Amino acid sequence: MVTINPYLNFPGNSLEAFTFYKSVFGGEFAVVMSFGDMGSENVAEEDKDKLMHIALPIGKGNILMATDTVGEMGMGYKEGNNFHLSLNVESKEEGDTVYNALSAGGITTVPMAISAWGSYFGMLVDKFGISWMVSFDENRG
Known part of the structure; x- marks a missing residue:
C-alpha cells in the first residue's frame, strides 16, 4: 500500500492549523516539537516557541506533518504554494x-x-x- 504523508509549511501558525485539523479528523498529535525544544542557539528568541515539527496521524497509515517557517526558511513562503x-x-x-x-x-x-x-x-x-x-x-x- 502506498501512503502519502504531506508536509506543510506555515508562517508561524502551524499549531493553530493543526488544532483545526485535529477537530476535523480526530486523533492525537504524534509529535509536537518547538524550535526551542531542540536547544538550537541558531534560532531567534522570537522563534523558539514556533513548531519545528508537528504530526497528526489520519486514518490508516497517513500522517499529516508540518513546520513553521522561521528565519531564512520563511523567505520563500507563499500561502498555498500551488498544491x-x-x-x-x-x-x-x-x-x-x-x-x-x-x-x-x-x-x-x-x-x-x-x-x-x-x-x-x-x-x-x-x-x-x-x-x-x-x-x-x-x-x-
Whole structure:
C-alpha cells in the first residue's frame, strides 16, 4: 500500500492549523516539537516557541506533518504554494462531513457533486490557504 504523508509549511501558525485539523479528523498529535525544544542557539528568541515539527496521524497509515517557517526558511513562503491535498473517503456522507468541516471559514472552489468522471468530488481552500480535494469513488475497492 502506498501512503502519502504531506508536509506543510506555515508562517508561524502551524499549531493553530493543526488544532483545526485535529477537530476535523480526530486523533492525537504524534509529535509536537518547538524550535526551542531542540536547544538550537541558531534560532531567534522570537522563534523558539514556533513548531519545528508537528504530526497528526489520519486514518490508516497517513500522517499529516508540518513546520513553521522561521528565519531564512520563511523567505520563500507563499500561502498555498500551488498544491492540493487529496483525500479519498469511504462514503458520500464522510465526504460531505469532511468537506463541510474543512471549508468552514474557507473558500469553496468546486462544491461536492458527481464529477464528469463519476466520482463524488469537491475542491476547497481552507481558512489557512491550504487547497484540498475530497473524493469518493464507490467503484474503488
